[in-house]
Amino acid sequence: PLVLGIETSCDETGIGIVRGSRLLANVISSSMDEHARYGGVVPEVAARAHLEAMQPALVQALADAGVELHEIDAIAVTSGPGLAGALMVGVAAAKALAVATDKPLYAVNHLVGHVGADVLRDDGTEIDLPTIALLVSGGHTSLLHVRDLVSDVELLGETIDDAAGEAFDKVARLLGLPYPGGPQIDRVAAGGDPRAIRFPRGLSKAKDMERHRYDFSFSGLKTAVARWVEREQDAGTDFSIADVAASFREAVVDILLTKAVAACVDRGVPRLLLGGGVVANARVRELAQERCDAAGIQLRIPPLSLCTDNGAMIAALGAQLVMAGKQPSTLSFSADSTLPVTQIQA
Ligand code: ATP
Ligand code: MG
Numbered sequence: 001p002l003v004l005g006i007e008t009s010c011d012e013t014g015i016g017i018v019r020g021s022r023l024l025a026n027v028i029s030s031s032m033d034e035h036a037r038y039g040g041v042v043p044e045v046a047a048r049a050h051l052e053a054m055q056p057a058l059v060q061a062l063a064d065a066g067v068e069l070h071e072i073d074a075i076a077v078t079s080g081p082g083l084a085g086a087l088m089v090g091v092a093a094a095k096a097l098a099v100a101t102d103k104p105l106y107a108v109n110h111l112v113g114h115v116g117a118d119v120l121r122d123d124g125t126e127i128d129l130p131t132i133a134l135l136v137s138g139g140h141t142s143l144l145h146v147r148d149l150v151s152d153v154e155l156l157g158e159t160i161d162d163a164a165g166e167a168f169d170k171v172a173r174l175l176g177l178p179y180p181g182g183p184q185i186d187r188v189a190a191g192g193d194p195r196a197i198r199f200p201r202g203l204s205k206a207k208d209m210e211r212h213r214y215d216f217s218f219s220g221l222k223t224a225v226a227r228w229v230e231r232e233q234d235a236g237t238d239f240s241i242a243d244v245a246a247s248f249r250e251a252v253v254d255i256l257l258t259k260a261v262a263a264c265v266d267r268g269v270p271r272l273l274l275g276g277g278v279v280a281n282a283r284v285r286e287l288a289q290e291r292c293d294a295a296g297i298q299l300r301i302p303p304l305s306l307c308t309d310n311g312a313m314i315a316a317l318g319a320q321l322v323m324a325g326k327q328p329s330t331l332s333f334s335a336d337s338t339l340p341v342t343q344i345q346a
């Protein structure tokens, strides 16, 4: 089926078009620059930006795909989780389009959409299930056990405080680096020693592992970095920002992959799929490959344009729902900022 996907859960307005599992268009308009001076995504600013970007992105996506609106078989939209005001813009646009064109509408889960991105791989191989999926972005850090994309997704764990990307952004800020912090820390860390400072790995102690085996925590790490920097500054030491960045990055990446690989081993699932903007991190990619090779786990990383928020992954998940014979959503659904990952379709 020819499916149009709309994504507005955070700061990317994404319109994607797929035919089955073939990618035809993936237009992304980000309001990231507008949030830079606030050091994080401002919901109200993001929502307004979606409103402005929506129509041009739609026109562009149809042109890129070389299709006309009336040819589309179904529309898919992210209904949650995400920022309520941002989600509402996409949901309203999708409902209006569905009513105007008389097409079926599928309200889908953003996080499962990230997993759905894997069906769009252009090497011809199909998504291999079951898989463990590690989704790491500015708003989420989630570990999933996916047995079936349209009917069986289990949440193994998630962050109990900051998301991994958020931790990168906050630590970058305290090191005096601009927003978004992830790419900045990555750049600075390249010249540093990851073993210079031993920062804490959240929820890795034996007592935490009982209740939070697959959960993450990054606020303690952020505080540890802040304390360390303060102490050095007070002492007047000429410390290396590169060492701090490299050691911090290592702490985040180490715990992410330790828990993800543990989930693969515990569940007897020799596959790990990565998704979310933090996958752009050079060390995440490197260590993921190293750890997966060592444990005999097949690693899958979609191209970056499909890892960060985008409409194509939403279209892809919509197409999977259509192909599985699922009924469209009734138009009374609403944006749900806390939609649980087990609810694949709203
Ligand atoms: P959501 O959480 O809803 O997916 P988001 O907009 O926060 O939305 P993305 O756009 O996927 O998520 O990712 C943005 C985050 O990724 C930011 O926190 C940014 O700092 C982080 N990031 C980007 N590049 C890197 C990198 N090289 N290393 C680490 N983090 C990075
Ligand atoms: Mg974003």
Ligand code: FE
Pocket (backbone or CB within 6 Å): 110, 114, 137, 276, 308, 309
């Ligand atoms: Fe996302």
